[in-house]
Amino acid sequence: MNALRKLFGFHGGVKPAPNKDLSTREPIAQIALPERFVVPLHQSVGGTPRPLVAPGAQVQKGQRIGAADGNVSAAVHAPTSGTVLAVEPRIMAHPSGLAGPAVVIAPDGLDTACERDPFLWRSAKPDEVRDFLRDAGVVGLGGAVFPSHLKLRAGREHPMQTLVINGAECEPFITCDDMLMRERATGIVRGAAIMGELMQPREVLIGIEDNKPQAVAAMRAAVQAAGVRGMEVVVVPTRYPAGGAKQLIRVLTGIEVPHGTRSTDFGVQCFNTGTAYAIWQALEQGMPLISRIVTVAGNVARPRNFEVRIGTPLAQLFEAAQALPDTERYIMGGPMMGFRLPDLAAPVQKATNCLLAGSPALFPPPPPEMPCIRCGDCAKVCPADLQPFELYWFARAHNYGKAQEYSLFDCIECGCCSYVCPSRIPLVDYYRYAKSEIWARERDKASADGARTRYEARLARAERDKLEKAAKLAAKTAAGRQKAEQAMAGGAAAAPGEAAADPKKALIEAAMERARAQREAAQPKNVEGLSAAQQAEISKAEARRELARQMADNKEVPPE
Numbered sequence: 001m002n003a004l005r006k007l008f009g010f011h012g013g014v015k016p017a018p019n020k021d022l023s024t025r026e027p028i029a030q031i032a033l034p035e036r037f038v039v040p041l042h043q044s045v046g047g048t049p050r051p052l053v054a055p056g057a058q059v060q061k062g063q064r065i066g067a068a069d070g071n072v073s074a075a076v077h078a079p080t081s082g083t084v085l086a087v088e089p090r091i092m093a094h095p096s097g098l099a100g101p102a103v104v105i106a107p108d109g110l111d112t113a114c115e116r117d118p119f120l121w122r123s124a125k126p127d128e129v130r131d132f133l134r135d136a137g138v139v140g141l142g143g144a145v146f147p148s149h150l151k152l153r154a155g156r157e158h159p160m161q162t163l164v165i166n167g168a169e170c171e172p173f174i175t176c177d178d179m180l181m182r183e184r185a186t187g188i189v190r191g192a193a194i195m196g197e198l199m200q201p202r203e204v205l206i207g208i209e210d211n212k213p214q215a216v217a218a219m220r221a222a223v224q225a226a227g228v229r230g231m232e233v234v235v236v237p238t239r240y241p242a243g244g245a246k247q248l249i250r251v252l253t254g255i256e257v258p259h260g261t262r263s264t265d266f267g268v269q270c271f272n273t274g275t276a277y278a279i280w281q282a283l284e285q286g287m288p289l290i291s292r293i294v295t296v297a298g299n300v301a302r303p304r305n306f307e308v309r310i311g312t313p314l315a316q317l318f319e320a321a322q323a324l325p326d327t328e329r330y331i332m333g334g335p336m337m338g339f340r341l342p343d344l345a346a347p348v349q350k351a352t353n354c355l356l357a358g359s360p361a362l363f364p365p366p367p368p369e370m371p372c373i374r375c376g377d378c379a380k381v382c383p384a385d386l387q388p389f390e391l392y393w394f395a396r397a398h399n400y401g402k403a404q405e406y407s408l409f410d411c412i413e414c415g416c417c418s419y420v421c422p423s424r425i426p427l428v429d430y431y432r433y434a435k436s437e438i439w440a441r442e443r444d445k446a447s448a449d450g451a452r453t454r455y456e457a458r459l460a461r462a463e464r465d466k467l468e469k470a471a472k473l474a475a476k477t478a479a480g481r482q483k484a485e486q487a488m489a490g491g492a493a494a495a496p497g498e499a500a501a502d503p504k505k506a507l508i509e510a511a512m513e514r515a516r517a518q519r520e521a522a523q524p525k526n527v528e529g530l531s532a533a534q535q536a537e538i539s540k541a542e543a544r545r546e547l548a549r550q551m552a553d554n555k556e557v558p559p560e
Contacts, residue, residue, distance in 0.1 A: 005234060008254040010247045012381040013239040014416050016172050016336065018211060023175045023295050023303040028183055030307055031320055037079050037105040037311035038090050038347040039065065044139040045146045046072030051103060057084045060114040062288050065103050068134050074147045075137045077288040078105060079309035081112040093314065093332050093349060097342030105311070116286030121194065126152075129198060129283070136282040137289040137350075142166055142177075142243075142272030143333075145351045148279065151269055152198050160201035161267035162253055165192050165276055167208040167215065168236060170243035171334035174354040176293040177273050179305045181208070181215035185222035188273050191280030193228045195271060204231040205252050206273075209238045240336065241414040245270040247383055259410050294348060296321040298331070298356035298363075308348050314355060315344035323357045331356040335363065336415040370423035378417035378427060384410045388417040392427050395434035400441070403434050516545070 042048040047069030053059060059078040066076030082105045089099035121129045130149035139145045165188070169177040181188060196204050206223070208216050220233045236242055236251050246257045248270065255266050263269060274292065281287040290310055294317060297303040301322035308317065318330065331338040333354055378388035386407055394403035408431060417427045 005232075006254075007234075007236060008251055010242070010250045010383055011385045012383040012416060013241060013247075014381050014419050015238070016240060016419065018238075019172045019297070020175050020178065020211070023173070023297045023305060024178060024182075026302075026304050028179050028293060028305045028307055029320075031309075031312065031316065033080055033107050033109070033111070033309070034312050034316050035106070036085070036313070037082075037107065037309065038313065038345075039076060039079065039103045039105065039311035040090075040092055040347060040349055041066045041076055041101045041103065043076060043137075043145060043310070043350045044074045045144070046070065046074070048101060049073060049076050051087050051101070053084045053087065053103060055084055055086050058082075059084060059105060060112050062116060062290060063114045064135065064288070068147075071134075072147060072150065073134070074139050074149075075135045075288070076103075076310075077137055077290050078103075079290045079311050080105070080107045081110050082107040091343050091346050093341060093346040093352065095339040095342070102311075102347070118286050119283045121283045122197070126198060133279065133282055135288075138275070138278045138282050139289070139350055140272055141274030141278060141292060141350065141353070142245075143337075143351060143353060145349075148271070148275055151271065152195065159267060160199045160264075160269060161203070162269075163192070163196055163199055163201040163204045164245075164249055164252060164268060164270040165204065165206040165273055166243060166245065166248055166270055167206055167212070167219070167273045168243035168248055169212070170209060170238070170240045171336050171354075172240075173297045173356055174295050174334050175297075176295045176305055176353050178212050178215050179295075180277060180293050181212070181273055182218050184277060185215075185218040186225070187277045187280045188219070189222040189226045189228065189231070189276075190284065191276035191278070192231065192271075193226060194279055194283055195276065196228065196231070199269065201267075201269075202230065204228070206231070206233045207236050207248050207252050208233060209242060210235050211238045240416070241383055241412070244383065244412055244414065246412075259407055289350065292348075292350060292352070294352055295354040296357075297354070299324045299327045299359040299361075300357050308352075310348055310350060312348045313344065314341065314346055314348060314352075317348070317355055318344065318357060321357075324359065326359045326361075327357040328360060329358040329363075331358055336419065337413060366426070367424050369425050372423055372425060375422060377420045377422065381416040381420050383414060383416065384412055386410060388427050388431075391434070392425065392430050395430040398437070400434055400438050404438065408434060408438075 041051060049066030049069055051065065052067055053065045059065060060081045061078060063078045064075050065078050065084075068075045084103060085106050086104040088102065088104070090102040090104070091097065092100040119129075119132050121132070124132075130152055133149040133152070134147060138148045140148060140151075167177055167181055169175070192204055192206065206219055208219065216233060216235055223231050223233055234252055236248070241247055242251060245263065249255055249257060249263055249268050253268060255263070255268060257263050257266065278289050282289070291307055292310070293305055294308045295305050296317050300318065301324060304321060306317060306320060314330070330341045330344060332341050332352060333339060335356065338354070338356065372389055372392060374389055376389065379386070382388055384407075390406050391403055391408055391411070394400070394406065411431050413428050413431065415428050418425070421427060
């Protein structure tokens with residue numbers, strides 16, 4: 001442990017009331033199995049996993065029911081044993097309230113687990129380890145739910161200097177990471193050690209805010225017991241949003257990760273403590289990610305942390321924490337970045353870290369929005385070093401091009417600007433709306449570009465087919481003309497010889513000779529007694545016969 005380690009600061013930030021003490025008084029509790037599990041198929045960044053089961057199928061605890069769709073995806077597993085009732089869209093925990101594909105399972109009460117063995121990751125290739133974590137469904141549990149196997153690409157390919165384990169957990173009310181570090185520090189340290197073996201960083205830093213002394217003590221004891229070289233627990237000042245990846249990297253290392261780059265470009269990678277624990281469970285125990293720790297707090301009689309199976313209805317958690325009668329709304333996440341739940345029938349997902357019950361006393365309705373006075377308080381507290389009031393004006397005026405010029409997508413939606421705004425403007429809502437509009441326009445543009453490309457390709461294909469047909473017709477016509485000319489030339493050259501040698505033509509000429517002889521024999525020998533008219537008729541008939549004979553002699557008889 002380096003007691004003289006230098007810490008750095010980050011721009012902005014606020015210090016809201018933590019409200020963490022109530023949910024840390026009791027240990028993590030197990031929650032009973034529900035009557036129905038609704039396991040969402042899409043629970044991470046990337047493609048939606050393909051369902052591997054059909055209605056009526058029998059599944060076991062830990063069995064894979066959704067296969068990763070591509071590399072940027074993660075598998076989904078059955079949280080218990082039972083029968084698959086349906087594979088259909090169900091309402092999800094999302095601000096939109098839209099439905100998503102899910103596998104509905106009726107538990108059989110036996111909780112029978114499928115066979116699992118520890119993965120021999122030390123003797124496996126790095127790609128095999130990453131594929132195993134992908135199929136184990138391990139994703140980031142700090143809120144981003146990015147597939148963890150993609151972030152483990154390091155070593156020779158991407159040399160790492162510092163591996164950061166994020167235990168800051170800065171948002172009010174949320175204590176799931178705090179309780180996990182208190183009670184399961186050994187598993188977290190072992191998971192961090194595994195990541196260190198895979199990524200080969202120079203140091204492993206576990207950052208924890210100074211308002212979690214019990215978690216700090218537990219983690220330091222676990223690090224000392226494990227004897228992992230280069231691993232250190234670092235206490236950082238409590239300031240929201242110090243738990244953001246870029247902010248914590250800045251505090252621990254002094255590295256500022258600019259826009260358009262990733263922390264890995266600077267030799268730093270960051271994982272949540274819950275992710276480290278899930279990696280240890282997957283590789284050392286063969287247990288896929290089927291549960292997580294969830295904080296239930298706010299307007300409840302018994303705020304507490306529960307270990308919850310993925311797919312459990314949210315209503316069951318509020319029942320376990322005994323939501324009070326005056327609860328008027330339910331929130332997923334913390335008060336700074338959370339969103340209002342559309343329906344408590346939605347299931348727990350891998351991203352569900354906190355559930356809050358709200359009441360008018362605990363979360364009073366905001367006062368009416370007032371005009372912006374350009375005081376600049378929002379810019380002073382922005383951890384991304386932006387100009388929130390400018391972004392607000394551009395978003396309100398639908399000038400999305402200028403909003404992007406002012407780095408709208410650098411906004412992490414932490415809510416610091418809305419927290420300090422004296423005019424009570426919901427600034428983050430404007431930014432979210434502007435981002436959604438930009439994304440929608442980009443999708444429309446991409447769709448239009450794709451349609452234009454397909455139309456141009458169809459026109460080019462039609463023109464190409466037309467030219468090919470014309471070329472074939474011209475070639476066929478030229479070949480026919482050449483053949484006809486050759487036939488005519490050959491026929492003219494061979495006509496005299498063929499006429500003499502053709503037996504059929506000789507027969508015709510012989511027949512014509514006999515006809516002439518017969519006509520001559522039938523003609524009267526003495527025409528002197530005939531009248532002038534009769535003699536003229538005879539002369540004309542002879543002339544016609546002579547002409548016919550000449551024509552027959554000159555006529556070309558075609559070959560058979």
